[in-house]
Amino acid sequence: MPAWLKQAAAVPGGRRGKWLVLAVWLVAVMALGALAGKLGEVQDTSANAFLPRGAESAQVNTELEKFRTDELMPAVVVYSTDGALGADDKAKAEADRAAFAKVAAKGEQVSPAVASEDGKALMVVVPLPGEEQSVIADKTAELRDIADANAPPGLDTQVGGPAASMADAFTVFETLDGTLMMATGLIVVLLLLLTYRSPVLWLFPALAVGFAAVLTQVGTYLFAKYAGLQVDPQSSGVLMVLVFGVGTDYALLLIARYREELHVHQDKHVAMQAALRRSGPAILASAGTVAVGLACLGFATINSSRSMGLVGVIGIVFGFLAMVTILPALLVIAGRWVFWPLVPKHGAPQRATRPLWRRVGDSVAAKPRRSWIASLAVTGALALSAFGLDMGLSQNDWFQTKPESVVAQEKLSAHFPSGAADPATVIVKTAGAAEATRAAEGTEGVVKVENAGTTPDGELTRLSAVLAGSPDSQEAKDAVKALRGSVDGLVGGTAAQTVDKETATARDLKVVVPLVLLVVLLVLIWLLRSLVAPLVLLGTVVVSYFAALGAANLVFENLMDYSGVDWTIPLLGFVFLVALGVDYNIFLMHRAKEEAALHGHAKGVITGLTSTGGVITSAGLVLAATFAVFAALPLVSMAQMGFVVCIGVLIDTFLVRTVLVPALALDIGPRFWAPGPLSKDRPAGGPASTTGSPEERTLENA
Template structure:
C-alpha cells in the first residue's frame, strides 16, 4: 500500500478519527432511514419487466393508445361441484351475480354454465380505478365475502382473474420484506454467537451490517424513484440477503485478522491498523469481483434482470463501505474486551501463525495427497452435476407459489370445465383492412378455442380480436399457439401484434434465453479478468475459474435432486442466471481469500509451505463465512414464491460446496499439484 492509502485505510483505527467515522455513519444512517422504502418503488407487473422491443410490450402500448376505452378487467368467480351442479348451486351463483352488480363497473351477466354441467362462471367487470394497487384490496375483500356467504355445502367456489391473481402475487412479495429481514437477522445473530461465543462481539457486526442494509435500501429507493431503476419484490429480497451475507463475511474476515494481530501486539489500535492493511486487499478484491459481475446484468434484455445488477451492486458497495470503516471504528472503541469472555492475549512472537489444529491437520493432509484428492473431488463434483439433466425449465406463472393461492386454484378449475384460456384471452391487433382476411385463418389454427368479436379502435385504423386458447395460459402448449398466431397474422400483416399474458410470458422466456447466452460468458470473462489482475498470474485464475464452474454444475445437480424431492421439479429460467451469477461471483470469494493469503505466505515460506499455511490459517474464518452466507441465502427457501425458494436452495448448496469441498480440498490440492507454475508468469 502507498503511504496515502495506508492513512486512509487505517483511519478507523485512530483515536480521534474513529470517533469521526462513527459520527459520520450515524448521520448517514439517520438520513438513510428516511429513504429506506424499497417497497414503495417495487414493480411486480410482468409487463414492466419486458424490454420495449418485445411484441407483447408493443401490443400493450398500442392498446393504451388506440383502445383507451378498453373493457374493464374481469374478476372471475368460479363454482364447481363434482358430479354436477344442483339447483341450489345455480341459485347461489345467480344471487352472487346480483349482489356484485353494485360493485361492478358494468352490468354483471348471468352465470355461464360449463358444457359438462359441473361448473359456473360469473364475470365481474372492474374499472381501472378499482384495480389500482391502493384500491383493489377492499374491492376483492367485498367480492370474497359475497362469494363465501351462504355457499351450499359441497360447492367449491374460487375468485380468480387478473385482479385477483395480481393481488395474490403482490401479497406474496409484500410479505417478504418483514419476514425476510427478521429471519435473516435471526440467522446471522445465531451464527455470529456460535462463531465468537461473545454477546458483545455478536452485537457490533450485527449493528454495522444493519446500517449497511439501511444504506443500501435508501440508495435503491433513490435510484428507482429518480433514476428509473427497476426494482421488484425478488430483487428487493435478494438485496437484504446479499447485504447481510456479504457484510457478515467481510466482518468475519476482518475480525479474524484483527484477532490474529491482537495476539502479536499489545496496542489494539496498532493491531487494527495491521488487520486493515492485510485484510482490505482481499475484501476489496472480493467486493469488486462481485460488483463487476453484477453490473454485467446491465446488458440483459429483461428489465427485471437488468435492474437486479445495480440493485445488488449497491448492496455490495454499502456492505463494503460500512464493514471496512464503521465496523473497525466500533471494534477499536470497545478494545480487547469486545471479545469477552474469550479475550485474546499477546503471545510469544516466535510462535508460528497456524490456525486451529483441525485445519493444520487438514492442510497437511491435502499437501501430502494432493493428486488423488483433486482427482477424486473433481470426479465427485462432475458426477453430482449429472443431476442437472433432470431439470425442467418450464415453470408456469400459475406454479409460481409454494402454496397455491385462491386465484391459482380458480384458474385450474376454470381450465378443467371451460376452455383453458377463458380467464386470460390472448389479444391480436391488426390493421383494420386486413382483419377480415385473418379472422378465418385464426379460427382454424390448432390450439384456438374461440375468436371474439372484432373491436375497432377509436380512429378506426386498428382492430382487436380476443382469442381464447384451448390450453391453460402460460403453458408450453399455449405458448406454441401464440407462436402460430404470430406467424399467421404476420404473414398477412407484418405490423400486426399479438399480446396478452401468455404472449408476455413467451417473450419473457425468449428474452431470458438470449440473456443466458450473453451474460454467462460475460460474467466468466469479468471474473477471470479480475483474478488475473489480482493474482498477477494466468495459471491460477484459470484453475480457480474451472473449479467454480465445476462447483456450479455440482450445485445445480444437487439442487435439482432437492427440487424433485420437495415437489417443485420445474424451474424458471431466471433461477439458472441468478444461481450462476451468485455462485460464480460469491463462490470465487473464498478462493480469493485463500489465494491472496497463499500469495502472502508463499513469498515468505515458499510454494508448498505457503499454501499449507494459508489453508491452515484461513480455514476457520472462511468456513464460518461460507456457513453464514449459505445460511442467509437459505432463508430465501422459506419464502412463498417458488423462484426465490429455488434460488435460496441452489445458492445455499453451492456456497457450502465451495466452502467445504472446493476451497478446502480441490483448490489447494490443485495448487499443490501444479506447484510454483501456479503463479506463472510472475512468482510471488
C-alpha cells in the same frame, strides 16, 4: 497497497478518524433514514417488470393503456360441483352477479354466468379497476367473501383469473421485505454468537450491517426515483439478504485479522490500522468481483434479472463501505473488551491453528492428485443431474402452497377450454381487424376470437383469442407462435409472455455468462498477478455451479416435487455462485500467495488453507444460511434460487475451496503462479510462524 488506500485505511482506526467516521454514518442515517421506508413506493409491480425489454408481450401491455384511461383487470369466479348444477347453484351465481356489480370497475358490466359443456360449472367474469395492486387485492378479497357466503351444500366457489393471481402475488410480496430482513437478521445473529462465543462481539457486525442495510435502501430508492433504476419486489427482497450475507462475511474476515493484530500491538488503533491494511485488499477484491459480476446482469434482457443485478451492486457497495469504515470505528471505540471472554492480550501467544484444518491440509498435501480427482468426481457426478433439468414453471406451480387463484384455474381447465380464463390478446389496426379475426380463427390451437374493443381514436382494435391449452402449456405456446405468424399485429397475454421469457432466457445465458466469466477472470489476474491460477480458480467455480444445479435438481424432483425450474434460475444462480464462489477462492489464494512468497509454494498453499479454514467456513455458513431463508418463502422461484445458491456456497466452502483448489495448486506446483515471479519457486523459508510480523502470521482465528 497504493499510498492513497493506505491513508484511507488509517482513518477508521485513527484516534480522531474513528469519531469522524462514526459521526458521518450517524448523520447520514439520521438525515436519509426516512427515505429507506419509501423504497416500496418506487417498486415496479407491473407485468412488464418481469418481462424482457422490447418483447412483443410487453409491447401489448403498453398498447393496452391506449384502450382505456383506467386499466382493467379481469377476475374470474368459478362455481363447480361434482355432479350437475342444480337450480340453487344457478340462483347463487345470479345473486352474486348483482353483488359483484358493486365491486366491479365503474361503468363496467359483469358478464353473464357461462355454463360449461359438461353442466358441472359456471364462470362469471368481473372487470376490476387495475391501477394499483393494493386495490386489486382488496377488490378480490371482496369478491371471495361474496362468493363464499351462503353457498349451497356441494357447491365450490373460487375466484381466479389475472386479477386474483396478481392479488395472491401481492399478498406474498407485501410482507416479503420485512419477513426476509427479520429472518435473515436472526440467522446472522445466531451464527455470530456461535462463531465468536461472545455475548458482546456479535453486536458490532450486526450494527454495521444494519447501517449498511439502511443506506442501501436509501441509495436504491434514490437511484430508482431519479436515475430510472428499475426495482421490483423480488430484487428488493434479495437485496437485503445479499447485504446481510456478504456484509457479515467481510466482518468475519476483518475481525479475525484485528484479533490477530491485538496480540502484536498494544495500541488498539495501530492494531486496527494494520488489520485494515492487510485484509483490505482481499475484501476490496472480493467486493469488486461480486459487484462487477452482478453488474453484468445489466446486459440481460429480462427486466427482473437486470433489476436484481443492478440493485445488488448497490447493496455490495454499501456493505463493503460499512465493513471497512463504521465497523472498524465501532470496534476501536469499544476497545478489547468486546472479545470477552476470549480477550486478546498484547504479547500473549495466539491460539495455534486449529488441528482440524491442519489435518485437512496435511491430507491434501499427502496425495494432491488423488484428492483433486476424488473431489472432481463428486462434483462431476452431481453436475450430471443438471442436464436433466425441466425448465419452466406453470402458473399452478408458482406457489409452494396453492392459493385460491391456482385452484380456480384448475377448476376452469377441468370444465372449460383451458385458456378461457386467460385468453391471448391481439392488438391490430382497426382497418384490418376483420381480416385479423378470420386469420386468428383459422389458427391451430385457437378456440374462439372476440372483438374486445377499440381505442378512443379508433385506430387500434383489441381481439381476445381463447386458446385450447392452458396459458403455460406447450399447446398454448405453439398457438401463440402460430398467431404471430398469421396475424398482422401484436400478440400478448400470459402464454405469449411465457414464450418471450423462454426466448430471452436463452439469449441472456449466451451473452451474460461469458461476460461474467471474462470480468471475473480479469479481476483474478489483476489480484494474483498470474494467468494459470485464475483459469484454474474460475474452472473450479464453474464446476461448483453445475454441481449445485445438479444437486438442486435432485432435491427438486425427489423431495420437493417441483414440476420444473423457473427460467431465471440458471442465469441468476450462475451469476451469484460464480461471483460469491470466487470470493472464498480470493480469500484463500490471496493468503496462499502471501505465504508462498515467504515459505515457498507448497508450504504457502498449505498454510493458506489451514490459516483461513475457520473464518472462510464461518463466512460460508453465514452466506448459505441467509440464502436458505428463501426456501421457506411461498414463491417457488425464490425458494429455488435460495436453495441453489445455498447448496452451491456449501459445496464451494467444504469441497472446492477445502480440497479441490489446494490439491490442484499442489499438483500443478509453482507453475500455478505462472507467469508471475512465484512460478520460479525458491527454497522454503521455514515453517509458517504464529509469531513475528503480521505477514507471517495466520489471517484469522474465527
